[in-house]
Amino acid sequence: MLQNVKKDSFIELGKFLSQFSLDNSQQNDAVQHNDRFFEAFETLLALSQSHNGWFTKEQVYFAVNSWATALTETNLDLWLSRYDFSKVETKTVGLILAGNIPLVGFHDFLSVLISGHHVLVKASSNDQHLIKFLANYLIVIDKKLEESITFTDGKLENFDAIIATGSNNTARYFEYYFKDKPSIIRKNRNSVAVLNGNESQENLVNLGEDIFRYFGLGCRNVSKLFVPEGYTFDDFFNAIFAYQDVIHYEKYANNYDYNKAVFLMSNFKLLDNGFLTLKEDSSYSSPISSVFYEFYEDLETLRNRLTNDQEQIQCIVSNDLISHSIPFGQTQKPQLWDYADGVDTLEFLISI
Template sequence: MVQQLETIKAFVKLGEFLGNYCEYTNGKTVFDGEIESKFQDLDQIVSLARSHNGWFTKNNITYAFEQWSSQLNQENFDQWLSGYELDKNTKKTVAIIMAGNIPMVGFHDLLAVLVTGNKALIKLSSNDKLLLPFLAKLLISEAPKLKDKLIFTEEILTEFDAVIATGSNNTARYFEYYFGKKPNIIRKNRNSVAVLQGNETKDQLSLLGEDIFRYYGLGCRSVSKLMVPQGYNFDDFYTAVHTFKDVVDENKYANNYDYNKAVYLMSEFKFLDNGFLILKEDEGYGSPIASIFYERYESVTSLNEKLNKDSEKIQCIVASGFRDDEIAFGQSQKPTLWDYADGVDTVEFLLKIS
């Protein structure tokens, strides 16, 4: 238990470092030479990550840093972990196969494995292989005993007791074939939806733009579909999200916008368009980049029935005054430590590995 307390302390220090780095990059605070040198090292890593993956803009990377910094404090750790019996953990090696769709998307799995006293055997995504190793070095500098509990590998995974793997529906089949006999959490594709009832304010709709455009819509917590009442007029929505118009200045986003618009035109699909975001009526949940699906509902009751039926396809429901488990507009990319992907309690899973 002492080592776990040291691990938590190291993550709290990491949270402070990430917060200070964000202030440093914004020019808000002057730091002494030693820590500024570390910030410059991280600057280089961020720049390399950006070159390696065009979706990883500095703005999106620092946004991820800011969100983790806000969560990695002692108060949050106390609230998160108080209900678990961490001292009863049997200390296993847990393989973590990470996705790379948004910066540091596998960080929570790593955090959960280490605070429960387990060893993390990490296989990084080729799309995000620079940020976490750098942060791991910072953790080890604060808690040297973590050196033997943080292992990055590019080899075939062999010696492990359990698996946490995140990927697409296709890779999930691969994961289940190879890792199905081990205790596992295998995550598939999920998307997030926003429920509009027609009485949203301009500010709420503008905040919804953050849920849609942050990380270019690549995250499972990114809103990719709108559920709207019959007769809903999208004028107010388009007006409110116009502040995000600069997203189309990003080449990769613009290329996807042009491509998907061309596909829709050639297929003679009906759609709405404002020059940077396409709205297409579709029953699916996973809309292409630069487009959002929408579906009209008859009643709140029928909509709830549909969302409950499709719950395994949905990560978050963004709304205001719709249901108890909703997430407020603008908050989908700000999960807490106790917000678990797919609703599966990772810590409980880790503590029950036999």
């Protein structure tokens, strides 16, 4: 029953978020507490880029709309039906959240609360306003949640388990510091796309969404292309021309200019269309405004490599060339049951 009560609160939150769109936000009289929260949230969304220069209105509204779509009764029921929460003993779970994209840590926040635990949140300074606003809305919906939600700006203390997200360097610190606690420690991951030259124009346009959404800052953004020997990028460049406006954002443009200059000074061969560089490179992690590519001889060898490197990879995009791959254009639209790093967060929370 506890999950049902909390589920209802998140359904109400989803209804609240569904009122907001980039072009035409509209109040729905059936949504609770609009008198207190609607205009305040619109103001916060308008200010988001002043809090974090990467959080443009388009990107923030996309994140909000994604959560509005996810937080429906149908989705929550489908997600939660897979688990038995009957033996959960309430613990306090610490969260150390990333701040690379808007509301990136909200899934962990949701998971801890919906599983019956208390959450102790250390939000990133790059994304601390949105999640606190949504937490306040939830508390007004259900006053009992106030006992279950705590934010801290200081050192995490008095917790029973931890979910921490950071770089590979910070992950080593987390693993040492939290070695005596049940934990999920997330490291750097990147996403890749596997092409065979038979992709449609629509596929390649959608691949641009996987590359440019959130300016490529997320672990689900495609940062590496695998293409067959002899592949030419003409169709790819024609398709992604639709995303050319990305260069008008100053922070992205600065990264484009800087990274291109670094590559050229190092005498690297580049393909360039004026807002994205392509560089042949075996690494998975490309800098902002650049995508790496690598040629493959046969798909079976590539499948084996991707399997061996799975701890470095978040998503694989293809037209079913690789098993369990994601369709083009869908990397930034995960379902509630699409867990980061493939680690089932709810299963972990039930077990602690």
